[in-house]
Amino acid sequence: MVKKISTSLLLVFAAMMIHGTGWAAEAVTTDTGTTSWMLTSTALVLLMVPGLAMFYGGLVRTKNVIGTMMHSFAAMVVIGVLWPMIGYSLSFGPGILGGFIGWDPKYFMLQGIDETIMSTHIPEYVFAMFQGKFAIITPALIAGAFAERVNFKGYLLFIALWSILVYSPICHWVWAADGFLFNLGPKGAIDFAGGTVVHISSGVTALVAALFLGARRGYPKNVMHPSNLVMTMMGAGLLWVGWFGFNAGSAIASNLDTARALTVTQMAAASGAFTWMMIEFLHHGKGTSLGVASGILAGLVAITPAAGVVQPAGAFALGAIASVICYLAIMLKGKLGYDDSLDAFGVHGVGGIVGAIFLTFFIRPSWMAEAAGKVAGGWTVMQQLGVQATAVGITVAYASVVSLILLFIVEKTIGLRIGENDEMSGLDHSMHGEQGYGLINPN
Amino acid sequence: MKLITAIIQTDRLDHVREALIQADITRITVSRVAGHGRQEDIEYYRGQKIAPSLLPKVRLDIAVNDQFVDITVDTIIKAAKHGMGEIGDGKIFITPMEECIRIRTNERGGTAI
Numbered sequence: 001m002v003k004k005i006s007t008s009l010l011l012v013f014a015a016m017m018i019h020g021t022g023w024a025a026e027a028v029t030t031d032t033g034t035t036s037w038m039l040t041s042t043a044l045v046l047l048m049v050p051g052l053a054m055f056y057g058g059l060v061r062t063k064n065v066i067g068t069m070m071h072s073f074a075a076m077v078v079i080g081v082l083w084p085m086i087g088y089s090l091s092f093g094p095g096i097l098g099g100f101i102g103w104d105p106k107y108f109m110l111q112g113i114d115e116t117i118m119s120t121h122i123p124e125y126v127f128a129m130f131q132g133k134f135a136i137i138t139p140a141l142i143a144g145a146f147a148e149r150v151n152f153k154g155y156l157l158f159i160a161l162w163s164i165l166v167y168s169p170i171c172h173w174v175w176a177a178d179g180f181l182f183n184l185g186p187k188g189a190i191d192f193a194g195g196t197v198v199h200i201s202s203g204v205t206a207l208v209a210a211l212f213l214g215a216r217r218g219y220p221k222n223v224m225h226p227s228n229l230v231m232t233m234m235g236a237g238l239l240w241v242g243w244f245g246f247n248a249g250s251a252i253a254s255n256l257d258t259a260r261a262l263t264v265t266q267m268a269a270a271s272g273a274f275t276w277m278m279i280e281f282l283h284h285g286k287g288t289s290l291g292v293a294s295g296i297l298a299g300l301v302a303i304t305p306a307a308g309v310v311q312p313a314g315a316f317a318l319g320a321i322a323s324v325i326c327y328l329a330i331m332l333k334g335k336l337g338y339d340d341s342l343d344a345f346g347v348h349g350v351g352g353i354v355g356a357i358f359l360t361f362f363i364r365p366s367w368m369a370e371a372a373g374k375v376a377g378g379w380t381v382m383q384q385l386g387v388q389a390t391a392v393g394i395t396v397a398y399a400s401v402v403s404l405i406l407l408f409i410v411e412k413t414i415g416l417r418i419g420e421n422d423e424m425s426g427l428d429h430s431m432h433g434e435q436g437y438g439l440i441n442p443n
Numbered sequence: 444m445k446l447i448t449a450i451i452q453t454d455r456l457d458h459v460r461e462a463l464i465q466a467d468i469t470r471i472t473v474s475r476v477a478g479h480g481r482q483e484d485i486e487y488y489r490g491q492k493i494a495p496s497l498l499p500k501v502r503l504d505i506a507v508n509d510q511f512v513d514i515t516v517d518t519i520i521k522a523a524k525h526g527m528g529e530i531g532d533g534k535i536f537i538t539p540m541e542e543c544i545r546i547r548t549n550e551r552g553g554t555a556i
Contacts, residue, residue, distance in 0.1 A: 063454070424461075425454035435453065435499065 031121030037254040038126045044245025045133035049076050049140060051238025055293070056144050057436070058232030059342050064148045065227050065436035067427025071143035071155060075136050078160050083132040084110045090168035091131065095178045102172045120252045130249060131171075138167055138198045144342030145206030146416075148224075149216050149423055152431040154416035161406045166205065166399050171197050174391065181391045185384060186374035187367070189391035192261065193250035195305025195356040196395040203349020204396050205403040206340060212407045213417045215339035217424065227437075229289050236293035240269055243300045247307040261307040264315035265300065271319030272299020279327050294347060298326040301351030306359035314362025322354045356392050360385040444540040444553060445512050449503040450478070451523040451533040456501045462522035463505075468515050470556065472504040480531065500533065506543055508553045 053072035060068045079087065086108065093104030106112025116124035139159035143150075173179040174191050181189040181196075191197060216224070226232060247265040251257035276295025277287040299319030303310075306318055330346040340346055360381055371379040410416045422430035429435065451459055456473065463471060477497040507515050516535055524532050545555040 063457075421458075424457040426457075429454035 028117045028119055028121060030117050030123060031254075034120065034252075034254040035122045035126060037258065038122050038130055038249060038252065041245035041249025042126065042130040042133060044242045045130065045137065045249065046076075046242075048239050048242030048246065049073070049133075049137050051235045051242055052137065052140055053235070054231045055235030055239060056147060056342050058228040058230065058235060059226045059290075060147050061224055061426070062227040062437060063426025063428055063435075065428065066434050067152065067431050068143070068147050069436075070152065070427075070432065071147075072140040074152070074156055075140035075143075075159055078156055079136040079139065079163050080132070082160060082163055083135050084128065087135050087163060087168055088128045088131065090164065091135070091171040092128075092176050095172065095176065099173075099178065099180055101169045102176055122252070127252065130252075134194055134198055134246075135163060135167055135171070138194075138202045139163055141198070141202040141344055141348050142206045142209060144344030144348075145210040145340045146213050147341040148427065149213060149418055150427075151415050151418050152427070154410050154414040157414050158406060158410045158416060161410070162205065162403065165406065166201060166402050167197070170201050170395055170398065173394075181394070184390060185387040186371040186379050189387050190309055190359060190363075190384070191305045191356065191391065192308035193247045193304045195301075195352045195359075196391050199301050199304060199348040199352030200356065200392060200395045201399040203345045203347075203352055204399045206344035207338075207349060208400050208403045209407055210338050210340040210345065212404060212411075215337075216341065217420060219339045219341075220334070220337060226290070232293055233289055236296050240296055240300065243269070243304075247304060251308065257308060260311075264307050264310055264312060265303055267312050267315040268299040268303035268306075268319035268322075269296050270299070271316045272296060272302065272323045273319075275299075275320040275323035276327060279323065294326070294330075294343070295323045297347050298322040298351045301348055302355035302358070304352070305356045306362070309364060309367050310359055310362040311364050314359070314364075317362060318355055318358055321358055322351045325354050326350050353392055353396075356388055357385070360388050444543055444556065445507055445509060446538045446540045447503075447505045447507060447512065447515055447519075448536040448538070449505070449519050449523070449533060450476070450500050450535075451503065451519070452525070452531060453499055453501050455523045455525070455532075459503065459519055459522040462518045463515070466514055466518045468505060468507070468511065468518065470505070474502045474504075476500050476502045480534070498531070506540055506556050508556055512537065 049072050053069040056072065057065045057069040088110065089104050089107035090101050093102035093107050095101070096103045104112070110125070110128055113124040113128065118124050118127060120127075139162050142159075142162070143155070173181040174189065174197050175182060181191075189196070218224075243265055244262055248258045248262040251261055273292050273295035276291050276298065280287050280291045299322055302318045302322030303315055306314070310318065326343075326347050329350040330343055333340055333343070333346055363381070363384065368379065368381070368384075371384070407416065418427075418430065449459075453475070460471070460473070463469070477499050479496075479498055503519070505515055516537070519535060542551060543553070543555045544551050548555075
């Protein structure tokens with residue numbers, strides 16, 4: 001049994017080595033089952049973006065709800081254009097500049113993949129679009145840190161630059177077949193569905209942006225109530241549902257690995273929400289809806305890098321650990337006084353780091369055995385921990401430094417922080433000339 | 444005692460609120476309302492005459508003792524105005540107020556405000 005699993009794992013990882021590039025264009029047939037699931041996953045991951053818009057939109061004040069939801073939708077628009085044009089090539093093309101980033105002219109506008117069926121038996125179009133959804137949601141996550149106070153045009157420029165100069169390089173290192181983190185250690189740094197690429201990169205950028213732009217006017221003296229927690233709950237629900245595509249789709253298969261990823265995703269989300277609710281019962285005596293939503297996200301973020309390697313018990317533990325540490329991080333934010341408005345760092349940055357590091361202690365034995373078989377002298381948990389810490393450290397360092405430079409450039413050119421008058425009027429009026437919640441008006 | 448009712452633009456709410464707090468007028472009631480002012484252009488829709496559409500506004504209700512009427516009104520005018528003043532900036536109504544009662548203590552009159 002163990003042998004069977006490890007053999008199938010080996011096959012999958014061998015397949016993953018190849019799918020990342022799509023260079024080999026030998027005649028492979030389409031597997032309709034796998035393709036169907038990957039098409040579904042692609043749609044599910046895009047569903048997370050309006051989910052995020054609702055989650056964030058419900059948490060800001062009434063005057064900023066449209067502006068905040070537009071941050072998510074703008075990512076669909078801007079990255080939706082950039083990704084097929086250059087993003088896919090920069091991320092999954094063969095490494096250039098010493099492996100710093102990928103590039104292959106044939107991927108420009110996806111022109112070279114019109115006929116390509118990948119070795120995973122799906123058309124490369126499906127893989128490119130699936131990955132494109134990850135590229136869309138990642139910069140949208142950052143917006144939670146600087147909600148209610150950024151210039152819309154500055155934001156557009158920032159996410160475009162960030163996607164090219166932060167997301168694509170990290171994505172290339174971690175997921176492309178020739179990426180150096182993909183090949184670190186016997187079986188690479190473990191990042192199944194985007195712990196470093198998506199959550200740590202966006203979470204750390206969120207913290208840098210919150211510090212760089214400064215707090216909202218009146219923070220923390222004035223209480224800033226969420227405009228609509230009902231919408232936030234619906235958003236959290238959509239994120240949970242979409243996450244099955246995010247994680248179970250990342251197996252680029254429709255098999256045992258897909259089932260494993262889906263199972264641990266479900267368990268970690270529930271465990272995270274349960275833990276957060278228990279902490280609130282102990283701490284405040286009441287379980288809040290925002291607490292449950294935050295716990296769901298903390299659990300989902302933590303399982304994201306781990307969904308391919310941990311077993312259900314590990315998923316349960318990761319969800320719980322993530323909720324405890326994220327809860328502490330958000331309390332610490334209050335003490336330190338920086339304004340990560342919607343806790344993009346507190347949940348995605350911290351939860352991502354917790355997942356990427358702590359997953360090491362819950363890796364299924366067959367994976368470790370296989371890793372040990374690849375190097376002389378075996379492979380221990382502590383050695384893999386070193387690989388994970390390296391991947392996390394590089395992501396944190398690279399994302400924070402480059403993001404700081406980009407923030408500085410955008411602030412000095414178009415301007416990112418809006419003026420006091422515009423901030424008081426709210427983003428909806430000052431940036432979009434619209435207002436949310438139109439239905440509460442008589443007509 | 445007077446009841447001051449102000450109808451202002453939604454995007455000036457925080458400006459007015461903060462200015463009032465600065466002027467020590469802290470007891471206010473705010474509601475979201477809709478209405479239209481002097482809009483003479485009757486709209487046509489597929490040949491039918493229709494009334495102009497309602498626009499969202501913010502309404503502030505502030506009960507004050509007589510000596511605070513001027514400072515309240517001046518503060519609202521200053522903070523609610525867009526630039527040098529634009530159509531739609533709003534209106535202020537002042538009405539005499541017969542009585543004011545604090546529910547908690549049953550206190551009446553000027554001290555209850």
